[in-house]
Amino acid sequence: NRRIVLAERPQGMPTPETFRLEEGPVPTPGPDQVLLRTVWLSLDPYMRGRMSAAKSYAQPVEIGDVMVGGTVCEVVQSNAEGFGPGDLVLAQTGWQEYAVAGLKAVQKLDPGAFPPSLALGTLGMPGLTAYVGLLDIGEPRNGETVVVSAAAGAVGSVVGQIARIKGCRAVGIAGGKDKCDYVTGTLGFDACVDYKAPDFMQRLKEACPGGIDVYFDNVGGDVADACMALLNNFARVPVCGRIANYNDTELPPGPNRVPQLMGLVLTRRLKVQGFIVSDRWHRMADFHHDMGGWLRDGRIKYREDVVEGLEKAPEAFIGLLQGRNFGKLLVRVGPD
Template sequence: MTTKQHKEIHLANRPEGMPTNDDFNFVEKEIPTPAENEVLLKTLYLSVDPYMRGRMRDVKSYIPPFELNQALVGGVLAEVVESNSDLFEKGDIVSSNLSWSEYNVADAAKLQKVDPTAAPITAHLSVLGLTGLTAYFGLLDIAKPQAGETIVVSGAAGAVGSIVGQLAKIKGARVVGIAGSDEKIDYLINELGFDAAVNYKKDSFKEDLIAALPNGVDVYFDNVGGDISDAVMKELNKHARVTVCGAISSYNSVDGDIGPRIQGQFIKTSAMMKGFTLGDYAKDLPTGVAALTQWLQEGKLKYDETIVEGFENTPEAFLGLFKGTNLGKQLVKVADPAFAKL
């Protein structure tokens, strides 16, 4: 295998505003050879996620920026095709943060083995992976929803928001989603069981939002920021909790994010706002996976995936996140397993 070539996707430029295909570069390299305690992995699926846009900027953050002319890194589902470790054998399916490459060599100790009998393997990049766990800890640990409370979720038809709403329903809350098309509104109400949903692209958005919130807002799970969040903040109840998970509305902003001053609103309502990343819960991830797996197997959780076929289409799949083209988790299918018995 070491004589064969494979492709990687490198960051060619640091985008100003919305990224374009010119900001990505496909580079051909030799397939690497695993050393002792390493495995050679064939990429099956890539996860593309909004947070990756922030890593394209050379600024201080909770995680280092991507390096120019180096492979981008994200969630990967892969098959072991060669193993120099006792931990894995050929045909095992694993997940990890790996390069956007058709093949990777990885330290076996840093990989998570995927049980293909627990759920379809792609679930480990969505409802049982980064996005599902983000929803789990961001809602249940930070917001602590109570039965009868009203929970508002922005980006509600996305990978995180769709799980947040369902978890809130499991806890007995009333759930109002915010999404960007009538099709997504219908999906949230009739497929996922949200109590109400509002289309933020309609001219009547603010009026529709107020109508959907006769009892105000006890918890706001914020995935988008911007004008949408400005509107929700005005409806906060006493002791409301705001979980700040994402701000996708500003990720491609050139001039920075500008909005109203919210301190007075939080003083008047004794509300709490807290941001987080999943890394804050690194030690607790197994607990989250176990709970999500149980709810999934009991039929209490549904999830959707938007899957783009072909490694060459990865940049387009990433750019689609900022156009709202995905329903649920956005994935790229790179290859079928060659050895796994699924």
């Protein structure tokens, strides 16, 4: 049983030395447990937070422990009623080939309904994040302009497509021409702006002639800064992620701009609200119903970036923090 553990806490960007590949025996399931073989491992930006010991909304991974992560697994052996060998389940078994899990920690998947990997992306945690962040916090109204950063990624791609379904103008922000072309050409956003281009601010303004009503913030940093300046009165800002800042080791230099930002919040009557998707699992049934329909009707499109083999997970994860993934990042750990 190969597994990848946290070898040391990274300072700044993780490196290959942050992780260690280990081998151990395949575990034996106890009463009411199943033995699982990992098929798909999801790599997600939140894992950077779990590598740090700083206080957060979730417990950190301890040094030497298996890295956490959502997985789609096949049941190999079952001591649990209702589960048999060959069943596919959604689990949280992390970066390893085999694991045992109790009944409450797994959820059976219907292999005929959708490709199983979607349970880790558009039909899973990232999709639900987009759905609750946009609809419950962003409250988009017909004709409004919704801007989302990391628009080619797992969450952002869904945000813009739901915005379009709700009758909004969807504007993406992404790194590079290929991703921007995909966001407008395949996903059907009205515009997409490359934040790495020298004239980013000008192009963003042009893409949002009526200002911004909802800015769905996936990245923080300079991109968020640029969007804040264009917010309309009564705009909403679901604060979803800060990936541009996850590897920061200190505050950026420069003047203290908190008063300016809070002044903007006041005078433009902004709603700026952070959220964590795990507080919102109760929306899963509505989400599944809507998203299942949109996928079946072809109204939501998705793209997966698949890496082959567990040993590739560290490099792929480091790439995610640098924008090298193109679509939902997944590791195929074993045959489906």
